[in-house]
Amino acid sequence: MVIKITRTTIASMARSHSGLESGEKMTLVLNKVSRSFDGVAAVKDVHLKVEKGEIVGLLGTSGCGKSTLLRTISGLDTGYDGVIEINEKTSKQVNEETGFIFQEPRLLPWLNVLENVMFGLEGKRAEKLDKANHILQSVGLAGKENLYPKELSGGMAQRVAIARSLVTSPEILLLDEPFSALDAFTKMQLQDFLLDVWKKYHTTMILVTHDIDEALYLCDRVVILRGQPGEIVEELKVEEARPRNRGSEQLAQLKSDILTALDLNKQSVY
Amino acid sequence: MAKIEAEITNKKVGIFRKNKVVIEKLNTILIGSIIPILLITVWELLSRIGVFPSYQLPAPTTILNTIYEMGLDGTLWSHIGVTTYRVFAGFLIGTGIAVVLGSFIGFYQRAERLFDPLIQAFRSIPSLAWVPLFILWMGIGEPSKITMIAVGVFFPVYLNIVSGIHGVDRKLIEVGKMYGLSTFQLIRRIILPASLPSFLVGLRSGLGLGWMFVVAAELMGASQGLGFLLTFGQNMSQPDVILASIILFALIGKLTDWLLKLLEQRSLQWQDRIQD
Numbered sequence: 001m002v003i004k005i006t007r008t009t010i011a012s013m014a015r016s017h018s019g020l021e022s023g024e025k026m027t028l029v030l031n032k033v034s035r036s037f038d039g040v041a042a043v044k045d046v047h048l049k050v051e052k053g054e055i056v057g058l059l060g061t062s063g064c065g066k067s068t069l070l071r072t073i074s075g076l077d078t079g080y081d082g083v084i085e086i087n088e089k090t091s092k093q094v095n096e097e098t099g100f101i102f103q104e105p106r107l108l109p110w111l112n113v114l115e116n117v118m119f120g121l122e123g124k125r126a127e128k129l130d131k132a133n134h135i136l137q138s139v140g141l142a143g144k145e146n147l148y149p150k151e152l153s154g155g156m157a158q159r160v161a162i163a164r165s166l167v168t169s170p171e172i173l174l175l176d177e178p179f180s181a182l183d184a185f186t187k188m189q190l191q192d193f194l195l196d197v198w199k200k201y202h203t204t205m206i207l208v209t210h211d212i213d214e215a216l217y218l219c220d221r222v223v224i225l226r227g228q229p230g231e232i233v234e235e236l237k238v239e240e241a242r243p244r245n246r247g248s249e250q251l252a253q254l255k256s257d258i259l260t261a262l263d264l265n266k267q268s269v270y
Numbered sequence: 271m272a273k274i275e276a277e278i279t280n281k282k283v284g285i286f287r288k289n290k291v292v293i294e295k296l297n298t299i300l301i302g303s304i305i306p307i308l309l310i311t312v313w314e315l316l317s318r319i320g321v322f323p324s325y326q327l328p329a330p331t332t333i334l335n336t337i338y339e340m341g342l343d344g345t346l347w348s349h350i351g352v353t354t355y356r357v358f359a360g361f362l363i364g365t366g367i368a369v370v371l372g373s374f375i376g377f378y379q380r381a382e383r384l385f386d387p388l389i390q391a392f393r394s395i396p397s398l399a400w401v402p403l404f405i406l407w408m409g410i411g412e413p414s415k416i417t418m419i420a421v422g423v424f425f426p427v428y429l430n431i432v433s434g435i436h437g438v439d440r441k442l443i444e445v446g447k448m449y450g451l452s453t454f455q456l457i458r459r460i461i462l463p464a465s466l467p468s469f470l471v472g473l474r475s476g477l478g479l480g481w482m483f484v485v486a487a488e489l490m491g492a493s494q495g496l497g498f499l500l501t502f503g504q505n506m507s508q509p510d511v512i513l514a515s516i517i518l519f520a521l522i523g524k525l526t527d528w529l530l531k532l533l534e535q536r537s538l539q540w541q542d543r544i545q546d
Contacts, residue, residue: 074448076444076447076448094447094448094449094450095450096450099448100448102441102444102445104441106441106442106444106445108442108445108460108463108464109540109541109542110463110464110466110540111540112540119445119449119459120448120449148539148540149540149542150540150541150542168449
């Protein structure tokens, strides 16, 4: 059998988080992270360890706090409780190691494609140009440097956004439902593109999504959040080798497991 | 071969399209000018045959002739120069103060709470009501006139700057924060360019008000300027001078607005909006 399903209960997860017994260096560690807004908890007691180069999916129905969690990791949201460590250093602000890809491209409309990609770069202009041109080539947008965001299609704009966050070569890429606004074909294209990026740079990725197929296609590990406040209820390892077959039986089996874990078939959990 | 042919047809289509655009533009201008031309012709005819007495409504040609004569003896240019100078001085001062105050109040919420109620209260005073006070304080010379115009220009520019800054998309600011920009960098690289469209709208309506207020300022007492021509024409019973002055106001006002519109189009090429 190609796929091994590893299920971890919350109790055993908590045990494994009590110490770094493996000795392996973790790129990202979340320890008992909670976040509430005006006294209403959005996520509660989240423990998560992410290895270098791992692609982890945060999956859950809307309102379970998965985006909130991502924002705490990015440092855009600092009002949380608990500890977040990046490269074994406690981090409570935006740092250079993380890049963020939003649900919308969020390009600056007054800058053209090239200038948008160069936005986060520092240093000499010639170097910046060099890096930006290189990355634009690799996202397949060579020759579109002078277009303005209004002239781009949704898929192109999102590619520029991806280029913008990759050009600073972040160690950890945070993706907040990056493809949810795109049509099915563009979506698949960009998912494969993301895997190409991973192959090249071995970037650690945290992907927030509500698309089970997307999570199974891309991720090494799928973390399922549920409830209000959102809590981690299950973690599944997807051990099928890449490139994966979107229609494979194993993925289908995992999908039905996830659906059970999400508890969608039963009475409302809230 | 086929490729070259295709290219040639493409070019032809391009030229054809360009011609089409030009023709369409000419068409709109033509259609728009039918009624004005008709009215002016009727006016000219009725004035010539004496239906409109010339001491009340002179013929268009008479008005043009008045302008031409003023141009010949040089008085026209000094009147235009003085009025334009007043508008621009007032416009610059009003805009300058509006930019400083507006960005300060836009960026700092505390400053808004402190200053904005006062500014809103002042806004509800019709600006012309200040005229007597300004004359009392600064006399009848240039300072009171320019202050007058500056007050008129200030409010639209100020309001648009504040609302422009408040309206900047939070999502774009987040992008800047994600790249660790400082507050100053955020202002320079995101907030300012994002609020530019609103600022330019403010400039245009400010300039419009500037032209309105220069009339008021010159009516209240001046020895030169297009507004002075209005009172002069009234006192001398020369309607052609009054009408000439009105036409000149319209022309120069339109010209300056057009310049600002050009600036707006240049700097806002990136904006995603219906082409007009």
